[in-house]
Amino acid sequence: MRTETDTDTDTDTVDADSAPRNPVISLEGLTKRYGDVTANDQVTFEVGAGEIFGYLGPNGAGKTTTIRLLLGLLSPTAGTATVLDADIRDRRALTDVKRNIGYLPDTLGFEERLTGREVLDYFARMRGDDRREELLELFRPPLQKPVETYSHGNRRMLGIVQAFMHDPDLVIMDEPTSGLDPLKQDRMHLFLEDERDAGTTIFFSSHVLSEVQRVCDRVGIIRDGGLVALEEIDDLLRRGGKDVRVQFVEPVEAERFTTPEMIDVEAVDRTVRFTYTGESGALLEHLVQFDIEDVDIGDPQLDDIFKHYYGAGSEETG
């Protein structure tokens, strides 16, 4: 089932400066309004073949709305998108390509009284299940039990098997690891990387920064319905400055020490932490003027970068 993306070896284009050469998903001014709420506001970006694309944003930012639009579960107010070359406004074309898409929704709409096996049988009849056994070895949901007795984690496991078992070219997932324990999250991340390496395009939403940092090639950050960043993870981290911690021999006055390149400065006793956005050489030249006991300079976490986009009180927008 991977013929569409496997035929072209230079399709794995993940170039932040230009759009992917072979987009599997392409949004063009995609807009969705619910009354006064603009859940997606002219969202435009592309996802290239064979990349893991992270769609990042806090609760209510508009992630689920985008996903539901891409799958034809909602109609756009304006703009459009193509998914595997099908225009999302073209019902028939979208229905055709959906056989080649895996979807893991945020809440699984399985018939609760069916057993896990019956749920998989149902999806198998619609789209096939060539990889069912292999995936069950990996994720192991309890197939004999009715879904209504499943734990949250097992529902996710069943959902993942369902999303991948027909070996689709594209998998779209809404917060795939939410509520999973760390071991299961790890298994999931390794699995996604393997799938990507085998040529599958993966689009997933998340508000978990560390997971996006760990597994994604590129990230789109959505805030209040609008896309505020679209970058390769490495570039985003590079531009995010350095995470610096300085321990002085004696406390130092903040005005003497801080420079305009230092942001998010926190000082406690003799220790100062900040993000440095300037050149490393200039930072070192600045530091040698002070009596310093210890310095630690590291890469910033995506969390810190995220704070710059969202600022303080923006955790919940909806």
Ligand SMILES: Nc1ncnc2c1ncn2[C@@H]1O[C@H](COP(=O)(O)OP(=O)(O)OP(=O)(O)O)[C@@H](O)[C@H]1O
């Ligand atoms: N059916 C609806 N009717 C009215 N408003 C809606 C509807 N669905 C979503 N919204 C609003 O649209 C905005 C975006 O919601 P959406 O669910 O897409 O965000 P999200 O980023 O997926 O959030 P979460 O991480 O909490 O799932 C929010 O303000 C939400 O309240």
